[in-house]
Amino acid sequence: MLSIDGLNSFYGKIQALWDVSLHVGEAEIVALIGANGAGKTTLLKSITGVVAPRSGEITFLDRRIEKLKSHAIVELGISHIPEGRKLFAQMSVLENLEMGAYCRRVWSQRSDTLEEVFQLLPVLRGRQAQIAGTLSGGEQQMVAMGRGLMSKPKLCLIDEPSSGLAPIVVEDVFQMIRKLRSQGISIFLIEQNVAQTLEIADRGYVIENGRILLEGRSEELMRNERIRKAYLGL
């Protein structure tokens, strides 16, 4: 579904990604694990067109996308649920969700899509009119996910969904992500909560200093000595 080959990206003048290659298949959850500053967010930004890579190829559903603008990438079916939620805080939950369906491909069907999102995230139905900024962290994460789903994506890039959330809410968030996979959506997941992430992911990549260090099925990664020491603290 998504395939990245030899990507080199810069953050200003500093090289953040070195020859990164990875792929995400249909209906699978792929985790990206790495320390702060390792390049995870730069990688997501390169996929979504916010950062233009210096060299390398990104292919999505057989189309080359590394040179496309962000809105074109959304039209093709990639959705980005950013770190820290980044909701339109002054707007209502409903307005936030509708904004998710802004691209041409899905705009006319938005009422139907909205209904699907409410089925998946029942909490939001009751809070439609509420101003997004007044919701709790967990609820905001739900709105962010809902907004990401409104563009009917085939691939969701989810950046640190558990960050800053209470443990009890984190469980719900991960349940949500499992549900998305069962609907046929592919997920590329960045998380610091490595243990819970590897539990739900099919495969994972480990990135360090902008380079992919390891890859494998999540069971293998969980058994890997280096991962256990460096990321699971065991």
Add this chain to the structure above:
Amino acid sequence: MVLLEGEKVTKFFGGLAAVTRVDFSVEPGEVIGLIGPNGAGKTTLFNLISATFPPTSGIIRLKGQKTSHLKPHQLCRRGVSRTFQNVKVFANVSALENVVLGAYFGTSGQVASGQAYDEASGLLDFVGLSDVKDTPAKDLTLSSQKRLEVARALATKPDLLLLDEIMVGLTPVEVSGAMDLIRSIRDRGVTVVMIEHIMKAIMNLCGRIIVLHHGVKIAEGTPKEIASSETVMKVYLGDRAHAVY
């Protein structure tokens, strides 16, 4: 003598009760955890303690003296320092200068510039940022910026340090590093109150934990008591609290 105490501290924003009749007391040398779901009032409580704004009612005392009439910079000079949930480092200023600012202005006496720069360098070493001391703060990674905020707060020589979610986004190994840092801070004689969602840190570092929910204190106790409290599990921890990573 009790370092910090609050009696029936309440804060209203318009009609919204952010914090309702919360009592607390902190002894010197403690490490206290402040936990609760988002929107529970934790950061508001920090804002009240650090005099960002005064309480609507209730009293807060630092070393026996009321603080509600003080401005933040005055409270800082009396020994209360903090970090911010949304990191507020001075972006276009170097890491060293960020910390030097605290050394210059955060204490009640006048500090000569040589001494201030020495202290600042020392603190950057202490938090592990010596190799980026001339880097503008905006070019640092998020976790480095959080460490920088800690160094800047320490430069003001606080008796009480308020840490607001400094471990957000850290890998388990980075969390351990941050935990060591907090232990070193405690060993230097600084009392710490920390807001965190990362249970490993809270359970292992804190002698006492206060739990807020919808602005009200719903529980207070040792980590063991809190981890086994049904109320807290229902509202905040969920079932996986024991499977702490």
Add this chain to the structure above:
Amino acid sequence: MSRQISNTHKIVVPIILILVLALLAAAPLFAPRYTIILMISIFMYVIITVSWTMFSGPTGYVSLASAAFFGAGVYTSALFGLKLPLPVIVPLGGLAGFVLALLVGALTLRLKGAYFVMFTFGLVELLLNFLLWWEINITGTTGRVVPPVSNSAVYYTMLGIFVAVVGSSYLINRSRYGLAMRCIGEYEEAAAHTGINVALYKIITFALSAFFMGAAGAIMATRWTYIDPHIAFNPLISFLPVLMAIFGGIGHLVGPIIGATIFTYLEEVLITKFPYYYMLIFGIIMLLAITYLPEGVVGLFQNLYKRLTGEKNGAA
């Protein structure tokens, strides 16, 4: 901003400064009258721009009150010019600006962003109309006369104020107070929690910058000799320093000086050569400068310098 100053730099720069200062001081002795008058104009704008940058640069609060403080100085001259000698009038004008800024600052420095800008702009109009009303209804005068003063006297006074404002700016920038002001500009809340008395620092710096503007106003009044509120409070004097500072480059002390000098000189040249079109040409130059030189003239030179030396350092 950290600057690496090599040792030769430390010797060469002060020598150049002393030479330039000596040249400026000696100018009235050999330069033609026209040049001296032009220099006076340039000094005026440099002083106002550097003063403006002293406060608005680090804090990011765009003040459009410069005309009010300058005008306060002008009006001080108008009121007392016949009664008090010049060496008293100039500091008195500065004091008028200073006190006015203290009052205004205490009221408005809580306002954020756009509100502050609008309020400071409104202040100029307020003072203008208030004094008009006062003049017409209370004192029954229509304009006042200020005794003229020789060109040299004006020139040397302006030179003195210029040295004072640039010297103060330099000292402040290098000191902990300059650092504090820059940090206030970044995050006021964090600065307050780090022990800085934010309100006090903002007001004092604001008032200090107004002092120099007022002093300049007091001496410039003697050039115009006839003063009424419209002449004293000219809104253009509020807008031009902003443009000049941006044009020259706000980040560096030299920026406002260069910006104001080029600007004023350019205006002179354009007025004499294209008296009908100069505003248009000026506007176009401004647009180009702001579009292509976002860091101002100083930024341009810094970038060139970096490109020339960057290769040697091999910085990524």
